[in-house]
Amino acid sequence: MAHRIQNSRVWEERLAQRNFVQEGVPASAFTSKPPEGVTVVSLSWGLPDPDLFPVERFAQASERVLRREGRQALQYGGSASVTHLAEWIAQRVARFGIQASSADVVVSNGSSQGMDLLARLLVDERDEVWVEAPSYFGALRIFASAGARLRAFPVDGEGLIVDAVREALQEAAAGKRPFPKLFYLMPNYHNPADCTLSRTRLEALAELAQTYGLLLLEDGAYGELCFSPEPLPALKALAPEQIFYMSAFSKTLAPGVRVGWLIGPSGVADRLRDQKVDGATSGLVQAIVAEVLRGMDFDAHVQQLRQRYQQRRDALVRGLKESLPPEATFVLPSGGFFVWLQLQEDTDVEANLPQALAAGVDFVPGSAFYLAPDRAAGAGRSSMRLCFSYSPIDKLEEGARRLGMLLSGFPRTTAL
Ligand SMILES: Cc1ncc(COP(=O)(O)O)c(C=O)c1O
Numbered sequence: 393m394a395h396r397i398q399n400s401r402v403w404e405e406r407l408a409q410r411n412f413v414q415e416g417v418p419a420s421a422f423t424s425k426p427p428e429g430v431t432v433v434s435l436s437w438g439l440p441d442p443d444l445f446p447v448e449r450f451a452q453a454s455e456r457v458l459r460r461e462g463r464q465a466l467q468y469g470g471s472a473s474v475t476h477l478a479e480w481i482a483q484r485v486a487r488f489g490i491q492a493s494s495a496d497v498v499v500s501n502g503s504s505q506g507m508d509l510l511a512r513l514l515v516d517e518r519d520e521v522w523v524e525a526p527s528y529f530g531a532l533r534i535f536a537s538a539g540a541r542l543r544a545f546p547v548d549g550e551g552l553i554v555d556a557v558r559e560a561l562q563e564a565a566a567g568k569r570p571f572p573k574l575f576y577l578m579p580n581y582h583n584p585a586d587c588t589l590s591r592t593r594l595e596a597l598a599e600l601a602q603t604y605g606l607l608l609l610e611d612g613a614y615g616e617l618c619f620s621p622e623p624l625p626a627l628k629a630l631a632p633e634q635i636f637y638m639s640a641f642s643k644t645l646a647p648g649v650r651v652g653w654l655i656g657p658s659g660v661a662d663r664l665r666d667q668k669v670d671g672a673t674s675g676l677v678q679a680i681v682a683e684v685l686r687g688m689d690f691d692a693h694v695q696q697l698r699q700r701y702q703q704r705r706d707a708l709v710r711g712l713k714e715s716l717p718p719e720a721t722f723v724l725p726s727g728g729f730f731v732w733l734q735l736q737e738d739t740d741v742e743a744n745l746p747q748a749l750a751a752g753v754d755f756v757p758g759s760a761f762y763l764a765p766d767r768a769a770g771a772g773r774s775s776m777r778l779c780f781s782y783s784p785i786d787k788l789e790e791g792a793r794r795l796g797m798l799l800s801g802f803p804r805t806t807a808l
Contacts, residue, residue: 433791469674489629506654526761551589581728715796
């Protein structure tokens, strides 16, 4: 026992022995504290507006489910409502052009678990997984934890630059570089860049997937939250056998229910379900969500969300246009929760976060959305993600004003 006494917290020693890079920044990293007495307008948290959660419907649905089918809903496997929910999801995704039966729908704990199931099923240590740059940090964490080697491909205002992927696939097919097990991407309302893949690129990517047998994981987290009258088709609609599609109720009903779904190519659903190592996705919660959906006009609800988030986008954008220095640029988001702001190249956004907090505004530094080696080389250093979904309109305008004043005086670095 004597060798242990040096450090009573043995787990810290074991942790220090780990030798892999934990890619992706945990969400807890964004809760920086402002100086005392400063009230911050938060533009950092990617949270839905809690006033839009159908709380009363959940209260009533919970009671009804427990009284009507409590014994089954609380059992392993859940009640028949589990099947009803899968049927509802299969019908809903048809509006994005996805053909699926309830048996094809793998219900998961949020869409995060969908990614994890796929990583468990497909990814061996040191396999390549390709992602976008920037990308959603939660996904980077999941694939890196599975032991994948991540390689990032740039996006611009029209989404993923598909020509760069084509070139890499040609090299991989010629044996000059490893072929990826999977490509993870957000075709619509990207987090953080809030770009949307143009129709031309969408078609080109679907064709590449078919030509090279490339598997893609399409993240449709914000797919319902478009600011156009009609939702955009999913990439999966164009190449169903190459694409896994995932989404969740996190942005439409409430993230706290932790109910999402993954729909893969034909025949894979049971293999994905077999990867669950956490017992199950709660049958009780699935039954309550199914009951909530049964009693509501979901289209009308989503319409209300779109209007609210579009008003907030407009408020933030208005404030930014009035206050930002001319060198700051962004693409107008056509859905989702975020504005991705690009500053002059020699700006070090992360270094200036304490100053921003002192001025009463916060954001997520762009570097958080890049892979560690790219971050070290300066990727994302002069960008920031601003979230418009959470704060009310007057706060968004005020936040934009504070940010504008601050950016005009941001100290610059000379070397990148
Ligand atoms: C692009 C994207 N994908 C996936 C997720 C995870 O969603 P969930 O809460 O459903 O696991 C998020 C959460 O913010 C996200 O922004």
